[in-house]
Amino acid sequence: MKKSEKILIIVILFLFLGVLVFGHHFTTPLLISTFILSICYILGGFYFLNYQNDKDKLKILAGIIIGSALGVFTFTLWLPVSIFRKILVSINIIFSIILIGLWIYNKNNFNKNFKHIFFRSVVIAVFTSFFSFSSIHFNTYRDFLLRMLKPDSSLSNNLLMFEKIDEYEDFMNLKKYDLAIVKANEAIIYGKKWRDYDTLYYQDFSGAYEFLSDAYIDYGDEFFNKNDFKDALSNYIKADSILTHKEFKPKYVESTEGDIYWNRYNLLLTYNKLLDYDAYDSELDYLVDNYLKVKDSFDIDYHYILESASNNYYTRSYYSDAIVLNKSSLTILNQDSINNINLFKSTYVRLIKNYLITDSTELAKTYLKKYEKITSNNDCQYLFYKTRILQKENIKEALEFAEKTCICFEQENKILSLFFSNLLLLTLELENSNYKNFEKQIKITQDLVSQTDNKSYNQSFIDEILGYYNFIKGNYIDSKKYYVKALNNPKNNEEVRNNSIELKIAQINDELDINYDRSNLNLKIIKFLSEFESNYPGTTTFHNDLGNINIGFNTKLSDSVFKVTIECYKNFGISKSSNLGVAYNGLATNQFHRKNYKKADSLYTIALKKLNEFYGKQQNVNQLICYSNIVELKLNEEKYDLGLDFLNKARLTKINCFNKEVTIYDAFLLNLEGDLIKGSTKDISLSTEKYNQALNIAKNYFDDNHRFIKKLKNKIE
Secondary structure, three states, X not given: OOHHHHHHHHHHHHHHHHHHHHOHHHHHHHHHHXXXXXXXXXXXXXXXXXXXXXXXXXXXXXXXXXXXXXXXXXXXXXXXOOHHHHHHHHHHHHHHHHHHHHHHHOOOOOOHHHHHHHHHHHHHHHHHHHHHHOOOOOHHHHHHHHHHOXXXXXXXXXXXXXXXXXXXXHHHHOOOHHHHHHHHHHHHHHHHXXXXXXXXXXXXXXXXXXXXXXXXXXXXXXXXXXXXXXXHHHHHHHHHHHHOOOOOOOOOHHHHHHHHHHHHHHHHHHHXXXXXXXXXXXXXXXXXXXXXXXXXXXXXXXHHHHHHHHHHHHHOXXXXXXXXXXXXXXXXXXXXXXXXXXXXXXHHHHHHHHHHHOOOHHHHHHHHHHHHHOOOOOOHHHHHHHHHHHHOOOHHHHHHHHHHHHHHHHHHOOHHHHHHHHHHHHHHHHHOOOHHHHHHHHHHHHHHHOOOOOHHHHHHHHHHHHHHHHHHOOOHHHHHHHHHHHHOOOOOOOHHHHHHHHHHHHHHHHHOOOOOOHHHHHHHHHHHHHOOOOOOHHHHHHHHHHHHHOOOOOHHHHHHHHHHHHHHHHHOOOOOOHHHHHHHHHHHHHHHHOOOHHHHHHHHHHHHHHHHHHHOOOOOXXXXXXXXXXXXXXXXXXXXXXXXXXXXXXXXXXXXXXXXOOOHHHHHHHHHHHHHHHHHOOOHHHHHHHHHXXXXXXXXXXXXXOHHHHHHHHHHO
């Protein structure tokens, strides 16, 4: 090795160490020294690569190859690495491989000077390959380049941008999205510095904007999956602001438009969860109007948008719109019917739900049959909706299917579905007056609540049904406690349920002689009912409850809403329903208060007929109430024999409902019996005995200031 070559190599090594230790101050001397050595090899290979033989051509070739490869290092700060630089390094690598092959092939006769060339070639190949073929994401390579550069140079900012992107990707893999967002923002800052804040070149680091938006979207998804919809919304909005920012110059515009579009779909879903329907409608308009800009034709993605909108409209009681969207979904699914079986099932279920709530029972049956064709009659969902349909037509048969449904979901171990199927079973036990079965079943259902995810919300359904159960039995104080608990449940934010519960509490207040703002409640419910796009038989429960709290107070309003119920069922061609019986009973009671006894009698007769058609004879509390009202009517008409006949029917109904259990209805019936005895036989002693028996029972349900208690005491005195 020549002395001058040794000196240059030693200088280069010291300068290399200087860069590693002290940084960019040694960069220029290092590059100059390396350049000089490379020129020496290229121009003086025959001198530096001196052999004991006279093969000048080989010396010159070797000098050019290793000198050119070494010279590549002087351009190491020129990024990105050009193909030409990689070719020069590759030629040296090939040259090294050839020398290795010669050495292996002719070990014993491998010339000593060949070895010197070989070692130079290999060392330079390794050194230059590191700087020519290393990825910008290779930390060691990037760190060395940063040591060579001034801290705030353009290239150092470029390298720091890549460093932050690597850190971003590490945090994304760990699902630490908050830290990934910080790193993506830092990458954007370094990207701007790299391009000196010249917006013409922002496209060169557009990926950093995309990374930032991806982090916000994934962070939003994480919050959404945890039901933290406010934080999810915040992140989706931030993602949208990044994707649409004027500084973002995407390289692939169509891809970015797709990202914007589907992030708006995230916003749609989140606004739906937050019940922000104005914002939801705005997002839906955007998605519908712009779908064909991101897709060439309507496909399965559009189906998901329509189904989301359908669910939203169902929640908001826009049932006809929801049905239209479901049918549009079916059109899309028919494009690939074989591969969309499960999606067909879910869409059929949505149609069944919409038709059930709008009391279009025959259409619900039609889609249940379509559902049955692509499943089996042992499918749990099929059984559930079969039960729901039967609930409107035959509550005894519905009860049988409800029991099968619960067994089915229990076998599938689907806790939430099992919970709601048990709720349906509980409702049917009440409608069939199977109170003992209900009491057993409520314990099972209560145990299921603790196994569901949304325990608090699901508990509100239990409280509501317990409120209704105690209301039926005349346990008004307990009933009110359960209804108030359900109403105040922080997870219960559904207007329909809350208004229904408030009406039930109002009826309990009437039973307990508790004053409340009846006028304000009337206005609230009337406004609520006016917001429905149309009345359906299923919504007439509100009309009946509103009518009941106004009997004897606002008879005109009471009559009008009961008539809405009757007219609604007539328009839908439905003749069998408990709601019809309740409405006719209410109209009859209003006529009774007006002392229009003949009209009241005919309306009570119709009420009993409707109730008997739905429940069967003398099976339900609604029938018991109707019989009691008729007894009171006959008393006022002084038709005591007829009154006694209806009293016996009322007693039989009470026994069929409650067996031997003593309830508040026993007190009411004993009071009526006392009145009948006093009116017909004038037997004061016997009638007083009945009043005393009624009073002893009533004291268990009402306080001393209750009107019924006072009335009984007055009669006894």
